[in-house]
Amino acid sequence: MSQSITADKPDTNKSRADEGGERMALLIVDGEEYELPIRKGTMGPEVIDITKLYRRSRRFTYDPGYTSTASCESKITFIDGANGKLLYRGYPIDELATHGNYLETCYLLLFGELPNKAQYEEFANRITYHTMLHEQMNRFYTGFRRDAHPMAIMVGIVGALSAFYHDSTDIYDPEQRMVASYRMIAKMPTIAAMAYKYSIGQPFIYPRNDLDYAANFLHMCFAVPCEPYEVDPVLARAMDRIFVLHADHEQNASTSTVRLAGSSGANPFACIAAGIACLWGPSHGGANEAALNMLEEIGTVDRIPEYIARAKDKSDPFRLMGFGHRVYKNYDPRAKVMRQTAHEVLDRLGVKEEPLLQVAMELERIALEDEYFIEKRLYPNIDFYSGITLRALGFPPEMFTVLFALARTVGWIAQWREMIEDPNQKIGRPRQLYTGPVERDYVPMDER
Secondary structure (H helix, E strand, O other), rough: OOOEOOOOHHHOOOOOOOOOEEEEEEEEEEEEEEEEEEEOOOOOOOEEEOHHHHHOOOOOOOHHHHHHOOOOOOOOOEEOOOOEEEEEEOHHHHHHHHOOHHHHHHHHHHHHOOOHHHHHHHHHHHHHHOOOOOOOHHHHHHHHOOOOOOOHHHHHHHHHHHHHOHHHOOOOOOHHHHHHHHHHHHHHHHHHHHHHHHHOOOOOOOOOOOOHHHHHHHHHHOEEEEEOOOOHHHHHHHHHHHHHOOOOOOOOOEEEEEEEEOOOOHHHHHHHHHHHHOOOOOOOOOOOHHHHHHHHHHHHHHHHHHHHHHHHHHOOOOOOOOEEOOOOOOOOOOHHHHHHHHHHHHHHHOOOOHHHHHHHHHHHHHHHHHHHHHOOOOOOHHHHHHHHHHHHHOOOOOHHHHHHHHHHHHHHHHHHHHHOOOOOOOOOOOOOOOOOOOOOOOOHHHHH
């Protein structure tokens, strides 16, 4: 059985299969026929393999944003946007976030299976004893302006890791790749906490190996040398859950950036720095900050109808942030867990009557009942609740994307390792549809 594609006359469509029974798509251009293999994954839509299309037809495909292009083969994360599903190695995100923890999820993303007790303890031990930064790196922070954005600091510090850890930059050595993976996952909370401390003028707090991953991060962010600080287990659990929910999200912009940078043979620290830089964009990692700013602009529940009307008005530039998703055309599965987490944090901190949460709850109710939102499938996404939660935990908005980068590091590393080990991996080289001037001769300046 074959599928047919035509670029000239519909009645020229044909069905074909090769001698081995492989399903083929038939592309017909100006009377010339090109058979293209159809590949099927374990889940998701089939893909038409155009790897050899240019060689055979001297034509490229045109796909701005790669929204219809599978750039790689992966076994890590699967998204079913129509049904609101997100799977890490086959496991639903809500089950992992509710019953597991971040380091368990890290192991799963890196190695493909959930760890048993012995495997988990060994993995957690390896991560724990890589948490400290080289002491000379402290000087890097003092080179930044005090008001520098924490994401600018993150890009610089992570990129500089390759200057300190020479024994884990050889991408062709499996052991060095593994050590680099451990180091990135372990050191990112320390780097992020130091960026936060530097921005508020407080001394750096060193990691504590007796605390778990999330609790250690909160301790580095909020402890001070002059008094004891005990990490609230409810808040630590919320932080850990946020990390799980953001650990990976298939071939998004920052992950694709990491893969593209890695395809050139760049060292892993440089690749992750590139991913952080991409994540910084407001259309990607900055969405939760934008959602919080929107809730603050609305302010109170009684003003919601005004903003709903503005959102429906095509002539009004106002947009409701935190609703809808480029991939999910149903309720974002991460948002359900994030909603519960927001309530747990606010209840624990005694701010159950938080005005922004009241605004968020009413906006959510409207979005799930209003025909306008239902028709356009504008369901609340994870950014809708994460901004409120992170603010309640004590983080300023400029740190939101930093926390996103911290959590996503393991996803980037897993995707990078998978790409490096893929025998079909090639250096990324997108093509273009050129629409500039045709070839012309140089004109001397005095003749122009």
